[in-house]
Structure formats: structure tokens, C-alpha cells
Amino acid sequence: MLSSIKSHIPGWEVFFQALLTLAVPIVIYRIYAALNTLAKDKSGSAEGVSQTTYSGTEELPDHPFSRDYDNNMNRVREAIGANSDVIIRELAVGDSEVRAALVFVKGMQEDQLLKIQIMQMLLEAPFGQSISNLIDRIPTNSAHTTSSMDEFTQSILFGYMALIIDGHSEGLLINPPCGPSRDITEPLSESLLRGSRVGFTEELNMNTAMIRKQGLTGNLQIRSYRVGDTIQKELAIVYLNDIVNPDLLKEVHARIESIKIDFAAESGSIEQLIEDNYLSPFQQAQNTERPDRVIAALLEGKIAILLDGTPFALIVPVTFSMLLQSPEDYFERWLPGTLLRMLRFLAAFIAVMAPSLYISFISFHPGLIPTELALTIIETRQGVPFPALIEVMILEISIEILREAGIRLPKPIGPAMGIVGGLVIGEAAVQAGIVSPFLVIVVAVTAISSFSIPVYSAGITLRMLRFVAMLFAAILGMYGTILFFLLVCCHLSKLKSFGVPYLTPITPYRLSDWKDFFVRMPIFLMNRRPKLMKTKQNKRR
């Protein structure tokens, strides 16, 4: 008995390996934890800072308006007069010729007629009226007053037309900027065959207007925030008041409040600052250029975040299945919609797995492929000097470079480049015997599959994961590929986006949510909002 136990005690290598087995995950865990605390520290301090800025804004009466016109004018000149594009037009208002000044930035107030009307009105206004009365009579839609000199000057530089009147301790901001803006165009990154052709523009007001214009409702609410420390920008969250879960709203609100950034150039930077896990390769907010997509998401109880200056709106929370859905699924009839959606799931699988399956079959498991195919592959791979991994890497990386180059190139050249790159290089590589023709097919199918992902940034994620999968496959073959798949599953099962598990509705099984998952059921059957969003109103109708 004892000797049999003794004989079963493994050798020292096993204990050494056991030690390693223990050490590596601990080290990885430590590093992971360290990286995470790094992020927490940052956000923690950000909250502190943002509070001080708040108190700062309340102390603004440091620089109040005085009743003295000259004093005010001097201070305005001091603050912004050095800018060559600031125009100060002094005039005498009304019959009693009170001194006043219009201040604005060149190029940001285009409407000549309006200016003429304002000037005319000012010149004819009877003196003695208080400023608020004056505001009532000003023929613009968004005139308001401010008593803070700092806000006043900043607003002027942002493009407001401002008015200072002698004897009034408040400044008038008459007309919001109507600077250069772009026309509404078709969304470039999410074009559809069927569906509205409207895409967001860079103008926040226009974007919110587009969402409003989707239809008549009293519940669509838009809340506005200012983000950015050095340069402030307007940010709006949009939601349907009677549907959205109040806890989610609170959460989004809290995260946006805690944003600490110099300048929010694009909604991408907002996304990165409010996401749950910055180490994950998966995006935790969906970006879209399409108002119809936003409104559909709102109807499911989600929240959209719009930033001024970018046509990309963010939708939170996001789940994995959303990344493979396209608005067209709903516009087409349900059978084609379902088929297309399944096709996309298949495409996503191919886009990630195909090269690694190729590697594992070619270099590890020749016994698992059909005989005829094996013979064909052997024939085509004769004379290929590289092992499968290197071969795949060469072609995959060059395809990625091609794709990257294709985006940079001007439109007329881009497609030509694709043809030159794809066809010529592929064909030449086969001719030269660097890669096998079979691989060219595999890589091409992979690339095409990854194009069919409707959300561009999800496509990037999958492309990235593909290379990881290839490494796994190169070390452990099919087994490695399975490990990779399980790893991704494990990661996804832990990931959350704004408290919603990323994998819903794949798991837990909720049949009612599956009506809009792999299949797109007929619309009359989809009469409930997704349970995962825990919406206030469950029924759609």
C-alpha cells in the first residue's frame, strides 16, 4: 500500500511544472490587477478634479459685469480683443442714443439679413427698456443674458453674437453660431441598400434634430453636458423617458460626469473613458452614424450619447449580438432578414477561425481532412518553403496592409489598389511558390467575411482576434484553437457593458429575447422589449 503510494508520487519535474503552473497565473493576475487599479486611480482623481471645476464655475462672479459700459468694453477687449477675427461694432441704440456694442467673430455669423435686422431693431429701440424686454423683441430664437464675463467672452469666441449695453450689468448673447457646416449625406461607414439615407453630421443640434424628426413622441428626452477641460464641448444623452431603466440612466449620467479629458475630439474618446473594461478587445459601446439605428436602440431601452463635432453616436449598453445586426434585417421581410443574419454569424466565425483552422489542419492534423482534399493540398503545397503559420502570416499581414492602404487612398484609386493588391500579389505569390493557392482562397474568404460585419469596429476586433487564434493554432493545433475559442467565451462571459452582461441574450436562455437574435422573427411576434434591458415598459404594443 505504502509502496504503491510512494511509486505514484510524481517526479521533481512535475512539481517544478506545478510551481510554474501556479506562478504564471499569479503573475498575470497581478499585472492585470495593477493595470486595472491604474485605470481606477485615473478615474478617481478625475472625479475629484471635476468637482473642483464645478465649484470654480460657481465662483465665477469674480468677474461680473459692471454697469459701466467702458469698463465692460475694456475687459472684453482685454480678454479677446487681440484676436484678429473678433469684430466689435459700437453703435448708439434707440432714440436716446445709449452706447452699445455688438461683438462677434468673423465667419460665424453669416446671416446678413439677421444682422441688419438686429442692428435696425437696436437702433430704433426706445431706450429705458430693461434688457429682458429687449430680449423679447430681438428677432432671433435663442437670445439670453449672462452676468459672467468669462462665459460671455468664451461664447463670443465660440461664435455667438453678443451685445453689451451701457448701464446694464448683464451681457446679451443674441444669436448662436451658425458657422460652416456639412450637408447631410449618406452614412459612409454603414451604408444600406434599403433604409433611410440620412446620416449624422458634425453638428450636435442637427443630430438631435434628426433624432427628433424620426417621429412624434413626448418621451424623447435629451440631456446636455459639457465635457472637456481645456476646450469644452457639448455632449448630449438621448433616451426615451418612459422606457429607459432609471438605474441605467443614473449609471450613464455618473460615468459622463466623471469624464476627465482635455478635449473630446470624437465620441471614440468618450467611449474609452466610460467603458467597463479597457483591457478587453471588445468594444463596450456601439458607434453608429445612423439616426434610425439610434432610435431603434432607444426603443429597446438603450441610451445614445451624442457628441458635438462628430457624426458618430454611441449606443450603450451594447451586447455581442448587436454587433452583428444591421437595420436592414428589420427592413427586409423576416425570412431574408433571418438568413442574412445567420450568414453574418457564419461570416464572423469564418473571419476569426478560418486561418487558424487552416494552420491546425495543415500542420497538425492531416488525418482530419478528407482524403481527396488532403491530396489536393499536398499537391498545391509542394515547394512552399514556409510552414503554414508563416505562410498564413505573410498573406494575412499583406492583406491587412492592403486594406489599411485602401482606406487612406482617394476614392478613385482605392478600388484599383485593391485589385492590384489582391489579384496581382496573390497570383504572383502563388506563381512564385511562396504561398499555396489553397491558402489564397482561405485568406480571401476570411477577408471578405470580415467585411460583412455590419459594425466596422467589431470587424477590427475580429481581425485582431484572428491573429491570436493563429498563434494558438500554431502551437497546439486544433486543441489550441479550441482553447482559444473557450478563452474568448470565458472572457465574453465575464465582460459587461454598463452592467449588462455582454453575452445576453445568448445566455442565459430567454426565449423571448431569442426572437431577435439568430433569427429575426416576424415583426408582429416581436412585441416585447428585450428583457435584458429591464425596461420600464415591457410591451412594445
Place this chain on the structure above:
Amino acid sequence: MSVSRSFVEPNDKITSSQAAIVLNNTMLGAGILTLPRSVSESVKTPDSWISVLVGGIIVMLVVVIMLKLSLRFPGKTVFQYTQTIIGRYPGMVWCLMLILYYVVIAGFEIRAMAEVTLFYLLEGTPIWAITIPFIWLGAYLVLGGINSIARVFQIVFPISLFILIVSYLLSLRLFQIDNLRPVLGDGIYPVIQGLKSTVLVYSGCEVVMTLVAQLEHPKQALKAMLTGISIPVGLYFITIIMVIGGLSVDSAVTSTWPTIDLVRSFEITGFLFERFEFPLLVIWLMQMFCNYCSFFYNSSLGLSQVFNLSYKGVIFALVPVIFIVTMIPKNINEVFELGDSIGYSSILLFLLFPVTLSLIALMRFKGGIQYEKP
């Protein structure tokens, strides 16, 4: 990033469908490949499918007993209520036995997985290179708690089910009903002989005693657990029917992994993959992963609850232990012997836990559970 977590509480509760899948995935493991041989060895007639069914019914009864016991202590796992029932130190010893049992099963599953992988997929790779990443991956998943585990199980199981059914449907071309006849030709005795080895494949159902505590709606526990147990019973039943019907008892007895041999016995030219052992091995490996994770989770949960240790620390500490357990069997025969002894100890544990504990609990807390209500 943000501190407030009010929207969806990360509560570690699982729905009843999740619980059913967890239970199912805990039991559906190595048995898929070995069950036909081990049962046929002891039955020796084509009646092994009866043994599997009868064994399944027995295990269902066992599960019901465990369930009733656990429901007396809502929200508490076996590791917590054992100490309440029989006192702190005896409870510790009992729980330690259960934990040891889980750890050994986890090691056994990994070893069986590694043996199959080495034999069919990666000949020549050192065994540690196969087992260690597997253990790590499991640790990563287990760190996420029961909720993540249940999610992964729910992804893996439909895939497994689909591929398993497809493989079996395709193997119908080898199926001959004569291989399954005569029914009860030698009387009932061989069936009883086979019960011994069929009960072994159901070892692992002890996780019911922790699972019930994590249910969102304990009221549905019975339904969930019975669903969870009947899926593996059904799948094992189909497996044995297909393998014996396709290969005959004589062939099933002689092959090491009869189910793989079954799908290797045909080639479907012109079909996407001609050889169906590839998908079968894929899903089997994933199934083994689930299996192992479940036991890993239960043992680490047990250790942390019994000794009041941090859950994460226990997981890291168990990683090398499981690895060493994996490496203890010296050859494949010892692996199978280990499997058998796990089966026997599961019977012992059954006597020890649900039966004795229920009796003691009945005696000590007569009339129900007014004593421990949350």
C-alpha cells in the same frame, strides 16, 4: 470604472435553465467516450442500454434526496449546512472529503482529456503542454464565479448537443438493430451487473448540493435539477444505443474509446468534413472543459466556505494541486482505474452526505426549517 452598480446587480445567482445546464455539463464528460465500453464489459449482453436507463433513474432519485436536503437550508451550500447539522469539526472533515473528491475528479477529467488529445490530435506533445493551459483557462473562468461559468456552459452545450446528434445521425448508416437484440436474453442479471458501471458515469451529481443555493428561484429547483439530470441520461442512452447498435458489443468491448471508433468507422465522401471524429473531438474537449471547471469551482467554493478563505486565493492555490493530481496516474489503465475508484467513492459520498445528513437533519430539526430563515 464607475463604482455604482445598481443597474444589473452582479449577483451570483443563476436562472433555473442555467442550473440545469450546469448540472448537465457537470455529468456529461468522459463518459460519452468510455461509457459503451465500461458498461458492455460488465453487462456482456446488448442490454447495457437498460442499465443506463435504470442507472439514470437511480441517480434521479439520489438527486431528489440531495435537493430536498439542500432546500431545507435555503441559500446555503452543502459546505455551510453540513457544519450546522453535524457540528463544526466533523462537518469540516466531511466537507474536506467532498472537496478532495471534486479535486480528484477535476484532475481525472483533465487527464482523460489529455490522453485522448495526445492519442488522436497531438501525438508527441508533452502532456504538461496540454494540461497546463487547460488548467489556467479553467482558473480564469472560475474566477468569474458561477454566473460566468453558467454562461460559458450555455454557449458550449447547444453546440455539443447539435454536433453529437449529427454525429449519431450520420452513424445510423452503421446501425444494425440486430446488434441490440435480444432484449434481456440472459435475464435481468446482466443489467444489474451493469448498474455498477453506469452509476459511475453519473458521478458528479453531488454538485446539486451547491447548485441549489445559487438558484434565483429555489422553487423551480426540482424541475431544473431533473431537467439537468435527464439530459445526460438521455444523451448517454442515445450514445449507448448508437455505439452498441453500430459497432456491436464485441467491438465496443475491445476499443479504448468506442464512441470515437464509431464515428471513425465511416467516411462520408463529399460532405464538408468527411471525417466526423473531428467535430466530435472538438465538442468533447469543450465538454471536458465545462466538466472540469464545474468541479474546480465547487472545490474552490468549498474550501473558501469551509475555512473562510478568500475565493481567489483558493483558486490559485488549487491550480498546482489539480495539476499534480492530473499527473499521478502513470498510464492509461491507471487513469481508468482512477475513474472507477471515483465512481465508488461517489457511492460512499452519497451515503455520507444526502442520506446521513438528511437523517440527522430530520432528527435534529424536526418539523422543518423555521430555524434558519434568511
Place this chain on the structure above:
Amino acid sequence: MRSLKLVFMLLMVMVVITQSGCWSSNEIEDLAIYAGMALDEGEISTTEREFEEKGGAYSKQNKITATVQIVPLKAGSKGEVMGKTSPYTNITGAGDSILEIFRQFSLRMNKPIIGHHLKIIVISSQLLQHRSIKQITDFMLRDNDIRPSVKIFLSSEKAMQTLTTKTPDEVPSFYINDIVQNQFRTSKIMDPVLMTDLDALMHSKQSFILQNIIRAKKQIEFSGAGIIKGDSGKWIGTLTQEDVECINWLTNAGSSGVIKTKNEQDETMSYEIKEMKTRVRVNRGGDDRLVFQVRIEGKGRISEDWSVEDNPASDAYQTKAEKLFREKLTSMMEHLLSAMQSRYKVDVAMFGEAVRIQKPHIWKEVKANWDDTFSKSRINLNIDLQITEFGSTTK
């Protein structure tokens, strides 16, 4: 703490570098796939003899000769080579163990051979006369590369010669493998015996038959079957093509084929079977022998009739024809039964299965020496052939 981390990192890097992955990696084009295997009596080939004369010998007694067919030879670049050289190479070696012979091939070839794609194994009946099939196939059953779906054949001549055919583009192994699919045309091709079946048959010590392949002038033909005696595992004789056909009909394995007979005018008549169903019932007779009642029901059409006078549409003609075919089939069956019961004294037509299923308790007694019991038992044939149609002509 930091230094500890560093140590671990170093260890990791060391492990990765020294043991770096891809242990099992082996590019597919660097492997030699063999699709067919032939096993013969130990006999040194001329090449080997020359090797040995030059010192290439190792200790062996030449118990067995193994030939493997490697595909493709060297496909080189595309179509140019194709057609000029044959698409396969056969390599032969003699030795004592198949595994050793295979490893010995590694001394002669630039690529390792792998058996994942092995399709057929042909064993010469001479080899099986003094070696048990269990000994010969043991390696194939244990090996993890070779699939259990491999089909096993016998050859009454040299097995390695069946792996050479005259058609230049065809790989003989695939060729043989594909012939099996013609089973729906003729029942003279039996259900292929797979490695799995072989395993079961050997374990249960039943006697069984394996399809026989013969060869003439670089062409091959499936012809009859060789009988392997269960308890010894050795080859004891051959059944004719018609016997194999009858076995297929008896065991419900095939329901195709042709029965050809002659009418009174000595003219040919052919009956094409469309459906064939056999039922075997077993009973213990009065004299303690087993009695099998075999009922064969067939349906088919007259496909060929050389006689000029008959009117096929008449009932009389139909009855007459049915009788003729029934007699023919009965005589065929009797030929088979006499071969099984008196000549070879084995059961290769699954009569044992019927006993096992219908009378399990009798089976228990007789299982041990079933072949003897079978050859002493009585078999009553009851044949019913129906003619359901006459083809597209009534004349």
C-alpha cells in the same frame, strides 16, 4: 516582490524558448500518405535482396511482407508531370512485425509515412493459411492513425499485385475502394468488412468471409470470398461468386443482382431482383438438432428473355418463369449450404445471429462450438420469387 516577478518572468521566457511549441507540428506536404496496404507471406523483394547484399540487413526472419501504396508520388509542379508518371508508388518490405517494417521504410524514404488516409488492406490468403488474422491485423487495430473505417479484402494471389493496375491515372487503392459502391448493381459484392467489424468478429470468434480479389493481366476483379475460420483465425477456403451472392441474400445485406436460368428450350432468361427479404426462424428439432426455417421472398422483373415463342403477358408464362427461377435459386442456395455445412463446416451466413437473438439460452450452450452445431443442423428453404413486371416490352 519585484525581483520575484522578474525571476518568474525569466523562468517563463526560458520555458518558452527551450520548449517552444509546435511539438506535433508536421506540414502535410512533408508526409507520405499511404492509401492502400497489402500483406503477403514473408519474402524478400529484389530491391531488398540487393540492399542486404550490400550490408543493409538487420535481424529478422521475414515472417511477413508489407506493401504500402503511397499517393501521390511527387506531384511536382502541376499538370506537366501528371500522366507521364503513375500517381502512386508502392514500397515493399519484409520483416517480422509490421511496425518494424514501417519504421524500416523510414530508412528508404524522405518522408515519414502516415496511415490517416488508409482505405483498404488486402491480405493474401496464403499468408492467412498459417497465420491468424488476429496476429496480422493487430497493429492496424492499435494504431491511432489508421481509421477503423479501413476495408479489408483477401486476395488468393499475391496481395501486393492487386495494388498495381494498368490504368495510369488511377490509384489502385481508390479504385478498389470505389468498386464496393457497385453493390447496388450486383450482390456478388459483399458489404465491405471494416476494421471495426473485424475487431468484433475476431473478439466473438465467429467464422466470417472476406471479399476476394483476383487479378489477371493487370486488371482486377472481385471474385467470391475467402472463409476465415473463427477459432483459428485462419483461411480455410473460398466461396464462389454465386455463393457470396446467396449469402448476401440470406443475410439481407444485398437486394440486388441477377438470377439467370435456362428455359426448356435451353434459352437464357434473366431475372433482375428489385427486392429481397429473408427471414430465418430457428427451432430445436426432435433429434436435438437445430432446424432453421428460411423464407426468402423476392420481387423483380424479367429483364432478358431469349426465347422466341413465349408470351410473357400470359399467366401461365409467369408461373412457369417463377418456377424456373425458384428452382435456380434453390439450387444456388443448396450449393452454398453444402459448401458451408459439409465442405468447410462453418457458418458464415449469420445463422448464429438468428439463434443468438431468437433462442438466447440455446445460444449459450452452442456458442462455444457453433460451427460444428451448425453443420449438423437442418435448414429448410422456402423460396418465393414474384415477377412483378416484364420491362418496357411485352414481347
